[in-house]
Amino acid sequence: MEDAERASAYAGRAGRAVPGDRVRGVRRAGAAGGRAVAALGAAGLLLSGCASMPDHGEIRRVDASQGVDSQVRVFGAPPADKASPADIVDGFLEAMTSDDPQLATARKYLTEDAAKDWRPGSAVTVLSAGLDRVRVEGEKDPDSPRWKVTGKKLATVDERSAYQPETGGKRYEEFLQLVQVNKQWRISTPPSSLVLSESDFQRIYKPVNKYYFSGGTLVADPVYVRQRSDPDSRMDPTTQTVQSLLDGPSKWLGPVVSTAFPSGTALREGTKSLSYDGQNTLRVPLNEKGSNVGQPQCQKMATQLLYTVRDLTASRLDRVELLRSDGKSSLCWVTGVAAASIAGRPAPPEHQYYVDKDSKLVRMVLNANADEQQQDKPEVAPGPLATAAGFKVGSAAIAYDEKRAAVVSDDGHGLYVVTLTTAGQMPQPLLTSKTGKLTPPSWDAQGDLWVADLDPQTQGLYRIPGGTGAPQKVDVAGLDGGRISALKASSDGVRIALLVEKEGGRKNLFIGRIERPEGKGDTSRLSVRELRPAAPQMAEVTAMSWAPRGRLLVVGRESGGVDQARYMLADGSMVAAGLPGATGLTAIAAADDDSKPVVAFSGEDGIVWLPPGAQWRTVAAGGKAPVYPG
Structure with missing residues (x-):
């Protein structure tokens, strides 16, 4: 007996019902099929709910399993x-x-x-709620009924496992043709993809990052894999993720990243599961296409794998070893320490910066474990800003090497780049806004500086190459009349988060892909493409920051809700963990390092820190505009 049938049969004998608020739409298995739910708790009981189901009617909603979390297993029951x-x-x-x-x-x-041709693992359609189904009237052949199933599309997950939010309330619609086989009704035209409600999707699938290179820097590419074996490939979650990495980047990220794996590289034929040995090493056997590379390229391949799998597993991963197509001989291996140097990620920040009550740029040594009495006192940032009489800082961005700062004057009209290593005079502004204001600036890991001008005459996004060149206006596709009120470039330099204000004053968060021209020729053709919503769950966003592993830390509110700070996945798919007690925040910053505290500005408390595993604490009663390097 198969697992699904065994679970359903046990549930029927147990006679226990799952409360209606735990699982909706569960039917009596003997009447029309349905689902049995296995709760993975101490009791380990298999439970099943029951409710009568009519065999005719007009429109009928098939409800999602709202309230069922990932620790509950749901099994279908076969047709009666x-x-x-x-x-x-x-x-x-x-x-x-x-x-x-x-x-x-x-x-x-x-x-x-x-049943033989159906490939449900190739794509997923995610709906905001359950499906409506209705029999199509007026069919010529009453012995071959057809049913229309509809719903509101929330997103799609494509063949490369990438999540793409839908906008504009697009409807899902497909037709299911029924025929009789040996006097039993069966479906001859199943949906072209797996169709799930949002709650079922989050129960069945898990978000993971796979990693690719942009220049010498690793970039996180978020995708979804099944929490258990894939229905088509039969691979476990780790193996699914590795194969997805080998298949190549998502379509959205693909134009700006590359992979070290040769074209056609795949797992050795028959590989369904990857395991760890006693030394926390993951061994990955490749096919012939991936077995003929030199050591430098192989180590880049192993680095991509190490970062990808390390994000996926809760167990410690110290080393990845690639095996040749025989599944035995070693191609190369890389440790976590070696991979860190290959990945090209920014060094951990040494300081956290903010603008104090006197409009001076100050910094604090990062010592998040110290108590308030031992906490290092803020010092004025060195260089021209420390001695410039009468110059007031409104906002700032610090280069990743912490040797330069980009500051916008307190009136918002001028952008300056100053050194933090030597004394000297204040330089001339690199960019001015005559009647409007400049947004807080942002550096990327490639050393370019980004800022937006709110002046109606010169409004737009600007990039200063290397932080020293002439400002270049950047074409941003998809703004649709909105204006950029805040921005933050990602540390990898290939994405930019834009807070876009549209008519009515409401601000929403989007992520765009930064496309740079190939070669070293004309760099003025750089552009931002394919804006996609990064926080569709939020009715309005107030502030944001990039966070570790390609996530976003967002301050905003849901419709009818209160302001809160939450981590969001950068593909706009779901809300992750929230920050406790995060109310009244109007600015926030996170380092690309989980061990560093989140820093924010509260109108009531000033500059506040949230160290890992601790509570919020005030570090400066006066001040504003907190930032980390970036």
Whole structure:
């Protein structure tokens, strides 16, 4: 007996019901199929709910399993003997949400040919709620009924496992054709992709990062893999993630990154599971395409794998070893220490910066474990800013090497780049805004400086190459009449987060891809492309910062809610952890290092810190505009 049938049968004998607020839309298995839920708790019981199901009618909503978390396993029940067309449709739609690894139960609702050809793992359609289904009236052949299933699209997950939010309330619509096979109704035209509600999607799939190179820097590319075996490839989550890495970057990120793996590289044929040895080493066997490379290239390949798998697993990973196509001989290996030097990530920051009550740029040595009495006192940032009489700083950005600062004057009209290593006179402004204001600036890891001008006459996004060249106006596709009110370039230099204000004053967060011209010719053609919503769950965003592992730390509010600070995945797919007690914040900054405290500005408390595992504490009663290097 298969797992799904065994779970359903046990649930029926147990006679226990799952409360309605735990699982919705669960039906009596003997009537029309449905789902059995296995709660993975101390009792280890298999539970099943029951509710009557009509076999005819007009529009019927198939509800999602709202409230079921990832620790609960849901199994479909096979079709009952002589089930009606309506029961077959509903049973199939619910069986698609099953944790059955191969979706074997869902295939039982299909004709033999349809079950053989169906590839549900190739793509996923995510809906904001459940499906509506209705029988199509007026069909010429009453013995071959057709059902229309519809819903509101929230997102799609493509063949490379990348999540793409839908905008504009796009509708999902497909038709399921039913035929009789040996006097049993079956579906001959299943959906072209797996169709899941948002809650089912978050239960079945997990977000992971795979990593690619932009120049000499690793870039996180967020994707989703199944929490258990994939129904098509039969691979476990780690192996799915590695194969997704080998398949190449997502379509959105692809134009600005590259991979060290040769074209056609895949896992050795038959590899379904990857395991760790006693020395915390992951061994990955490759096919012939990936087995003929030199050591420098191989170590870059291993570095991509180490960062990808380290984000995925809770166990410690110290080393990745690549194996040749024989599955035995070593191609190369890389340790975590060696991979860190290959990855080209910015060094951890030594200071945290903010503008004090006297409009001076100050910095504090990062000593997050010290108590308030031992905490190092802020010092005025060295260089021309320390001695410039009468110059007031409004906002600042610090280069990753902490040798230069870009500051906007307190009136918002002038952008200056100053050294933090030697004394001297204040330089002339690199960019001025005559009647408007400049946003706080931002550095990327390639040494370029970014800022937006709010002056209606010169409004737009500007880049100062190397922080020294002439400002270049950057074309931003997809603004649709909005203006950029804040920005933050990612440390990898290939993405930029833009806070866009549209008519009515509401601000929403978008991420754009920074496309740089190839070679060393004309750099003025640099542009920002394919803006996509980064926080669609938020009705309005107040402040944001990049955070470790390609995430965003966002201050904002949901519709009808209060302001809060939450980590968000950069593809706009879901809200991750929130920050406790984060109310009244109007600015926030996070380092590209989980061990450093989050720093923010509160109108009531001034500059506040949230060290890892601790509570918020005030570090400077006066001040504003907190930043980390970047």
